[in-house]
Amino acid sequence: MVESVDILSKLRKLVGNRLRIDEPLSRHTSLRIGGPASYFLELRNIEQLTNVIEFSQRENLDFFILGEGTNVLFPDKGFSGLVIQLKGEFEKFSIEGNQVTAGAGVKLNNLVEKLGKKGLSGLEFASGIPGSVGGAIVTNAGTKMGWIGDVVREIKIFHEGKVKILKKEETNFSYRYCDLPDKAIVLEVKLGLKNGKKSDIMNEIKESLKQRKRNQPLSTRNAGCVFRNPEKYEAGKLIEVAGLKGTRFGNAEISKKHANFIINCGKARAEDVCNLIEKIRQTIKEKFDIDLELELKIVKG
Numbered sequence: 001m002v003e004s005v006d007i008l009s010k011l012r013k014l015v016g017n018r019l020r021i022d023e024p025l026s027r028h029t030s031l032r033i034g035g036p037a038s039y040f041l042e043l044r045n046i047e048q049l050t051n052v053i054e055f056s057q058r059e060n061l062d063f064f065i066l067g068e069g070t071n072v073l074f075p076d077k078g079f080s081g082l083v084i085q086l087k088g089e090f091e092k093f094s095i096e097g098n099q100v101t102a103g104a105g106v107k108l109n110n111l112v113e114k115l116g117k118k119g120l121s122g123l124e125f126a127s128g129i130p131g132s133v134g135g136a137i138v139t140n141a142g143t144k145m146g147w148i149g150d151v152v153r154e155i156k157i158f159h160e161g162k163v164k165i166l167k168k169e170e171t172n173f174s175y176r177y178c179d180l181p182d183k184a185i186v187l188e189v190k191l192g193l194k195n196g197k198k199s200d201i202m203n204e205i206k207e208s209l210k211q212r213k214r215n216q217p218l219s220t221r222n223a224g225c226v227f228r229n230p231e232k233y234e235a236g237k238l239i240e241v242a243g244l245k246g247t248r249f250g251n252a253e254i255s256k257k258h259a260n261f262i263i264n265c266g267k268a269r270a271e272d273v274c275n276l277i278e279k280i281r282q283t284i285k286e287k288f289d290i291d292l293e294l295e296l297k298i299v300k301g
């Protein structure tokens, strides 16, 4: 990597005082964990994004696209590179008939509610899933009732210096996975919905939020489910049956309400969360001979 003083002055020239240095990532993640990002930028349109990505590639500067930070764990030492959030133009959406075009920075929950109020059905399953539309596409966010890939018509991405459109047929969605090209940045999506009865949709949204409140530790700092459900089992049930609820490392704890959630009870460190993850994996392997896989994205520094 080029000298960081050199990078800093060049980046400043490119983006001016919007650049944040040593920005604590704990401020940008739902777990409230993560050391500093060397550089942190909110980009507001495709032109800014193009310039910055070209710059980072030219200067060999690692970058990470952060949505709302509800499914990531950054290390305690932080991220030595550039963390980018998509704001401004990327936070807009429009509706035409039963198709919605939403920027990657749109908050999924807001979108679900706005569509419900317009009597557009198809995203009700996503009510209560925090995060951005971009994050939802990358993780194929969903529940037992459906996932976002079901309603995607096309995805606009930035890849290898160009804006490209991927049609639904060119993209494969599976459980918490979307096969986007490596390092692709989601810019915008088109979703196809159906006309429905406003009151039915809003009731479904309300019911699903109630159920989440009952089953998930929503008032805590967490990043949703830590592990993917293995075939035929629920990861949370396995962890519960293994007697691990309430187990702690430092200030990180396996939720007593939902065993697939790890919560930050105070000033938990990423290391504490990783220790808990290791403990869970080992215990589940020993007791049930099952290898749990992560749903949480652990970012390398």
Ligand SMILES: Cc1cc2nc3c(=O)[nH]c(=O)nc-3n(C[C@H](O)[C@H](O)[C@H](O)COP(=O)(O)OP(=O)(O)OC[C@H]3O[C@@H](n4cnc5c(N)ncnc54)[C@H](O)[C@@H]3O)c2cc1C
Pocket (backbone or CB within 6 Å): 030, 064, 065, 066, 067, 068, 069, 070, 071, 072, 086, 104, 128, 129, 130, 131, 132, 133, 134, 135, 136, 137, 138, 139, 140, 141, 142, 143, 184, 185, 186, 187, 216, 218, 222, 223, 224, 225, 297
């Ligand atoms: C209380 C709670 C409940 C949850 N319940 C659910 C649930 O029911 N179902 C479910 O699926 N998930 C759930 N989650 C997990 C999480 O909300 C989803 O995975 C969400 O879609 C992540 O979106 P995000 O914007 O926060 O992404 P982030 O956590 O910021 O990022 C996740 C990944 O997506 C990448 N990414 C984000 N935006 C872009 C972009 N524009 N272009 C390229 N890459 C990008 C990041 O680099 C990272 O690899 C829950 C989380 C919490 C805290």
